Amino acid sequence: xxxxSLRNAGLVATDTLFSNLDIVIADGDRxxxxxxxxxxxxxxxxxxxxxxxxxxxxxxxxxxxxxGYVEQDMPPETLGLTLYQAILAALPPAxxxxxxxxxxxxxxxxxxxxxxxxxxxxxxxxxxxxxxxxARSWVLQPDALLLDEPTNHLDLAKLIQLEHWxxxxxxxxxxxxxxxxxxxxxxxxxxxxxxxxDMSHYFALPYGAARLALDELDIAAQAKREKDFKEVGRLRxxxxxxxxxxxxxxxxxxxxxxxxxxxxxxKIETSALSLHRERSGEIRLxxxxxxxxxxxxxxxxxxxxxxxxxxxxxxxxxxxxxxRLVILGRNGTGKSQFMxxxxxxxxxxxxxxxxxxxxxxxxxxDQAMSQLPTTGSPIGFITSRFDLGDQRSLSLLAAAGxxxxxxxxxxxxxxxxxxxxxGLLALRLSEPxxxLLDEPTNHVDINGQERLEEEILAHDAxxxxxxxxxxxxxxxGSRFFTIEGxxxxxxxxxxxxxxxxxxxxxx
Numbered sequence: 001x002x003x004x005s006l007r008n009a010g011l012v013a014t015d016t017l018f019s020n021l022d023i024v025i026a027d028g029d030r031x032x033x034x035x036x037x038x039x040x041x042x043x044x045x046x047x048x049x050x051x052x053x054x055x056x057x058x059x060x061x062x063x064x065x066x067x068g069y070v071e072q073d074m075p076p077e078t079l080g081l082t083l084y085q086a087i088l089a090a091l092p093p094a095x096x097x098x099x100x101x102x103x104x105x106x107x108x109x110x111x112x113x114x115x116x117x118x119x120x121x122x123x124x125x126x127x128x129x130x131x132x133x134x135a136r137s138w139v140l141q142p143d144a145l146l147l148d149e150p151t152n153h154l155d156l157a158k159l160i161q162l163e164h165w166x167x168x169x170x171x172x173x174x175x176x177x178x179x180x181x182x183x184x185x186x187x188x189x190x191x192x193x194x195x196x197x198d199m200s201h202y203f204a205l206p207y208g209a210a211r212l213a214l215d216e217l218d219i220a221a222q223a224k225r226e227k228d229f230k231e232v233g234r235l236r237x238x239x240x241x242x243x244x245x246x247x248x249x250x251x252x253x254x255x256x257x258x259x260x261x262x263x264x265x266x267k268i269e270t271s272a273l274s275l276h277r278e279r280s281g282e283i284r285l286x287x288x289x290x291x292x293x294x295x296x297x298x299x300x301x302x303x304x305x306x307x308x309x310x311x312x313x314x315x316x317x318x319x320x321x322x323x324r325l326v327i328l329g330r331n332g333t334g335k336s337q338f339m340x341x342x343x344x345x346x347x348x349x350x351x352x353x354x355x356x357x358x359x360x361x362x363x364x365x366d367q368a369m370s371q372l373p374t375t376g377s378p379i380g381f382i383t384s385r386f387d388l389g390d391q392r393s394l395s396l397l398a399a400a401g402x403x404x405x406x407x408x409x410x411x412x413x414x415x416x417x418x419x420x421x422x423g424l425l426a427l428r429l430s431e432p433x434x435x436l437l438d439e440p441t442n443h444v445d446i447n448g449q450e451r452l453e454e455e456i457l458a459h460d461a462x463x464x465x466x467x468x469x470x471x472x473x474x475x476x477g478s479r480f481f482t483i484e485g486x487x488x489x490x491x492x493x494x495x496x497x498x499x500x501x502x503x504x505x506x507x
Contacts, residue, residue, distance in 0.1 A: 002027060002062040002143045004048055004174055010056030011040050011047075016197040018044070019056065023193065023202050025144075025174045030166070032185040032207050033178040035195035036445045037401070037417030041178040044195065045069065045146045048176065068142030072149050074129050079122040083112065083132050086121050090136040106135045109165070126153030127331065134162075144174040151181045152442060155331035156468045156501045163187045180445050182207060182471040235265035282399050283424050283444075283451040287459035288431040290359040294318050295434055295462055296342065301353030303338045303488075311337055312486045314353070324456070325464045326473050328497045329483035335466045336366065338488075339438045342464065346434070363432030367439040369423040372411055378422050379407040386429045400425045416443035424452070435463035441472050470498060 003026040010019035017040030025031055035041050046052035048059055049069035061067065078086040087103045088096055107117055110131050121129060130153050137145065151159050159181075166175070166188045176193075179185055185192070185207035192210035194201045201217065203210040239261035245251070296319040303311045311334030319325060327335050345354040346362040364371065373381055382393045397407050400421050411419065420443045427435070435456070441449045453475045456463060467473055473494050480491045491497065 002065045002174060004062075004065070004067075004144060004176075005060040006048075006057065007060065008057035009044075009047075009054050009059065011043055012055045013040075013043070018195045018197060018200050021057065021195075021200050025176060025191075027174060028172055029174050029191050030170070030189045031174075031176045031191040031193055032189035032210075033176055033193050033195065034185075034207070034446060035178075036447055037421070037443070038415060040195055042072075042148055045148050045176065045178060049146055062143075064143075066140065066143045067146060068137035068140060068144065069146045070133050070137045070148060070150060072133075072152065074121055074133060078132075078136075079120070081121055082118050083107075083121060083124060083128070084117045086132055087135045087139050090139055102139050102141075103135075106139045109138075109169070110135055111161070125331070127155055127158055130154055131158065138169075142173075145170055145176075147175070147177045147179075149179060149443075150177065151179055151184050151468075154468065156328075156470075156498070157330060159184065159468060160502050180441070180443075180449065181469055182446060182449075183469070232265045235261045239265065282401075283421065283448050283455060285424075285428050285435075285452075285455040285459055285461060286431050287461050288361055288433045290321060290357065290361075290433045292321065292357040292359045294320055295357045295360050297355040299353050301341075301351065303334045303341055305334075305337060310486065312483050312488055314488045317481075317488065319462070319464070321462055322460050322478075323462055324476050324478040326477035326480050326494060327464065327466050327483070327488075328473075328480065328491075328494055333483040335483065336438055339364075339366070339436050339464065339466060343436050346436075360434050361430075361432045362434050362436060363427045363430050364436040365423055365427055365438065365440050367442055369419050371426060372419060372423055374412065376411060377408045378402055378411060378414070381411065381422070382426070382429070385426065388429070396425060396429075397422075417445065420444050421448065433462065435461050437463055438466045439468070440465075441467060441469045470494075 003024055005024045006021050009021040011017045018035075033041050033044070043052055046069070047054050049067050050061075051069065074086070078089065081089060084103055084107070087106060088100060091099055091102070112128075112131070112135075116124070116128060121132060124132065130150065134147070134150060150162060154162065163184060166177075177185065177188060189206050190204070192203050192205055192207050194210070194214055201214055203213050205213060239258045242258040242261065296317075298314045298317040298319075300316075301314045303314065305311060327338060329335050341351060342354070343362060343364045345351045346356050346360055376384075378397055379390075379393060382388070382397060383390060386393070388396070394404065394407065398404065401418070402422070406414075406418075411422070414422065420440075424440070424444075440452065444452065449469070449472060453472065455461075456476055463476075465473070465476060477494060480494050480497075481488050482491055482497050483489075
């Protein structure tokens with residue numbers, strides 16, 4: 001039996017991230033940890049693992065509780081090791097000879113092919129590095145597990161495999177999962193903690209039901225706030241009336257009564273519930289529009305690797321204004337290469353089987369946010385790329401979640417979430433009428449994902465989407481294509497592909 005108890009826990013980093021947090025996470029509790037980018041999730045996980053400090057309260061762990069903490073990136077010292085060696089290195093030095101069998105057991109659990117085990121970590125895909133991080137923690141046989149964004153870079157097959165693994169291998173231990181993947185949270189959690197600066201909310205419910213319960217609380221808080229301020233207005237109006245009467249009549253009693261009413265109004269106003277507002281920055285898009293009906297026409301076009309090896313063929317595909325295409329397929333089938341091919345064609349690079357309407361203005365976002373410069377600052381990037389003036393650029397960056405003190409910070413030092421928001425701001429300012437979005441929700445928090453969905457739908461944006469986020473795909477897609485047998489095939493919905501991924505054998 002084990003537990004992690006948070007008692008009056010709070011964290012301040014310039015602003016208050018969370019406060020007065022009192023919860024107990026016990027055996028069998030699988031907690032989804034929800035907050036905006038930069039709002040304290042990683043800091044809380046590190047404090048729970050004993051690797052960081054809170055600014056208020058305490059964390060109490062059961063005696064002897066072994067906690068496994070899965071960070072977001074492989075430690076630099078493991079990059080020159082093979083995957084096998086990196087997991088072996090997580091064991092205490094004295095145990096590596098006698099307990100090396102554990103490494104093979106864990107790698108078998110995660111279905112790592114034999115050749116993969118002997119590749120250098122730096123040569124692995126982001127998804128396999130993520131599996132390596134989890135394996136490094138799991139090989140230590142922890143009693144509790146803390147996972148920080150475990151789904152980043154995983155393809156759908158591995159993501160569903162991870163869901164199965166969590167629900168089987170870790171079902172009896174305390175586990176906390178910080179994630180922005182709504183479907184993953186729904187599938188793996190039975191508790192949900194929404195971190196907020198003033199009042200966090202903890203529900204004994206999986207994500208979907210917890211989100212509905214939170215919305216009900218927020219609606220009730222809004223109604224109470226409106227009622228409180230109506231009462232404040234009534235009391236002050238009455239106090240002013242009594243003051244005038246008291247002064248004109250010389251009644252000290254009425255003046256005293258007036259002061260009591262004003263004091264009561266001030267007390268209600270001070271204690272009125274402050275409404276929670278996500279502070280991670282807005283996401284907005286635009287659509288410059290076009291009169292063309294067919295924006296892209298493709299016939300008899302091969303999609304290849306950079307060295308010319310064929311990945312799949314497109315026999316015929318017309319993309320109409322307002323289409324929202326979703327491209328589905330396992331990692332390595334060529335989804336990103338297809339997006340790059342279309343983008344190059346839109347920029348004028350000839351492709352024999354692709355015709356682009358002259359009215360197309362592309363907006364492209366890839367997984368690595370490669371449209372961002374590797375040097376310079378957010379303010380330097382926006383002012384040099386777009387002719388907006390300094391003041392307008394400052395305001396736009398502030399609205400996107402970059403306060404003045406962060407606008408001059410080097411882009412290379414920004415978090416992945418901040419880079420994603422900067423990239424989406426630049427996408428909006430380029431005023432496209434055709435969006436190419438390759439994993440756009442990577443590192444974007446749930447509030448940002450929902451805003452992105454709303455913006456695409458509100459602007460009736462034409463787009464091609466590649467995403468492993470099932471909630472995002474279901475919310476946005478109007479046409480669905482799968483890469484099967486080296487061909488691009490249209491499907492009525494994404495559900496058969498999702499079911500195919502889920503039906504495969506899992507550990």
